Amino acid sequence: MDTIHLNEWGFVSNKPFVIAGPCSVETPQQLDATVGQLVEKGIQVIRGGVWKPRTRPNSFEGVGEIALPWIKDVKQKYGVKFATEVATPYHVEKALKFGMDILWVGARSTVNPFTVQEIANALKGVDIPVLVKNPVNPDVALWIGALERLNQAGIKKLGAIHRGFSNFNDHTYRNSPLWQIPLELKTRYPYLPLINDPSHICGKRDLIQMIAQMALDLDMEGLIIESHIRPDEAWSDAAQQVTPDALNVLLSQLHVPSPSAENPIFKSKLELIREQIDEVDRALLATLSQRMKLVEQAGIFKKENDVALFQIDRWKKVFQSRPEWAVQMDLNPDFIKELFRIIHVESIREQSKHMGE
Numbered sequence: 608m609d610t611i612h613l614n615e616w617g618f619v620s621n622k623p624f625v626i627a628g629p630c631s632v633e634t635p636q637q638l639d640a641t642v643g644q645l646v647e648k649g650i651q652v653i654r655g656g657v658w659k660p661r662t663r664p665n666s667f668e669g670v671g672e673i674a675l676p677w678i679k680d681v682k683q684k685y686g687v688k689f690a691t692e693v694a695t696p697y698h699v700e701k702a703l704k705f706g707m708d709i710l711w712v713g714a715r716s717t718v719n720p721f722t723v724q725e726i727a728n729a730l731k732g733v734d735i736p737v738l739v740k741n742p743v744n745p746d747v748a749l750w751i752g753a754l755e756r757l758n759q760a761g762i763k764k765l766g767a768i769h770r771g772f773s774n775f776n777d778h779t780y781r782n783s784p785l786w787q788i789p790l791e792l793k794t795r796y797p798y799l800p801l802i803n804d805p806s807h808i809c810g811k812r813d814l815i816q817m818i819a820q821m822a823l824d825l826d827m828e829g830l831i832i833e834s835h836i837r838p839d840e841a842w843s844d845a846a847q848q849v850t851p852d853a854l855n856v857l858l859s860q861l862h863v864p865s866p867s868a869e870n871p872i873f874k875s876k877l878e879l880i881r882e883q884i885d886e887v888d889r890a891l892l893a894t895l896s897q898r899m900k901l902v903e904q905a906g907i908f909k910k911e912n913d914v915a916l917f918q919i920d921r922w923k924k925v926f927q928s929r930p931e932w933a934v935q936m937d938l939n940p941d942f943i944k945e946l947f948r949i950i951h952v953e954s955i956r957e958q959s960k961h962m963g964e
């Protein structure tokens with residue numbers, strides 16, 4: 608993708624790049640008071656939903672385009688940049704007409720290539736930063752596809768927002784963070800700015816600090832956080848919004864690690880540790896290879912005796928004992944469970960190679 612780095616967007620200097628503001632623009636008074644306080648705390652880029660895609664009908668779906676002149680007014684009054692969500696070409700047209708500075712594509716739009724393409728077409732020839740939220744489902748290809756569509760339409764100031772993924776039974780998060788997905792995106796596109804949205808991941812304000820810190824520890828470039836003058840009275844997402852004061856405290860407590868250290872002592876020590884990791888990984892692979900050879904032998908033996916490959920009783924024992932062993936060795940049992948699940952699939956795949964012989 609042919610993109611322009613965040614530092615060259617013209618208004619981003621600090622790390623993290625912070626976008627804050629209400630979930631929804633509600634009234635001119637709410638907007639003015641919230642933006643006024645945020646500006647006092649040093650926030651220069653405001654977010655605010657005008658059109659809100661809601662899961663259920665009859666929920667508050669944003670005040671709509673009547674908010675656009677209010678936004679124009681606060682932009683002028685406070686000298687801030689403003690970001691909002693667009694989901695249709697009509698939204699794009701209206702947002703551009705009222706001088707919106709940043710647009711974002713929401714998670715429910717990112718899942719639909721037709722919608723993304725329509726938005727991209729409406730943005731042809733426009734030089735505006737566009738941020739693409741991850742799709743609601745953990746599909747990195749769909750996320751990349753949406754970014755590519757916008758990029759091919761000529762949007763170069765492009766960024767991604769990690770807002771978490773829909774889940775069924777996660778009682779901790781509103782949207783599970785599944786950090787491996789944004790990390791995969793970052794691995795493939797290291798220069799694409801990645802902005803974390805702890806408000807939508809958490810769904811409640813007390814976890815925001817922890818998620819925001821995690822995002823910075825993973826070297827994400829920015830944060831988009833919902834802030835409202837009176838969060839409990841907010842017309843949408845009340846539980847996850849924080850006051851501008853609380854936001855200020857939260858931001859001041861965040862620590863921004865440097866992406867890599869130039870200090871030569873640090874570098875040589877890390878190099879030493881990495882050499883040891885290389886050695887251990889080699890031993891790990893040798894052990895895995897040894898295990899696979901035994902599995903292969905077991906497979907041939909089972910085939911000779913016309914016994915099924917999948918041995919449920921044995922497998923249950925393996926699957927139960929390894930996480931127990933893991934605890935004794937200070938390893939996370941859930942990780943080991945997952946690892947052995949993958950190993951078992953590979954064992955069966957390896958053994959089934961011999962089935963036709």
Ligand SMILES: O=C(O)C(=O)C[C@]1(C(=O)O)C=C[C@@H](O)C=C1
Binds near residue numbers: 902905916922951
């Ligand atoms: O014990 C066996 O029968 C094996 O083939 C080994 C193994 C394993 O990977 O541990 C593989 C497949 C079976 O379902 C159970 C266990």
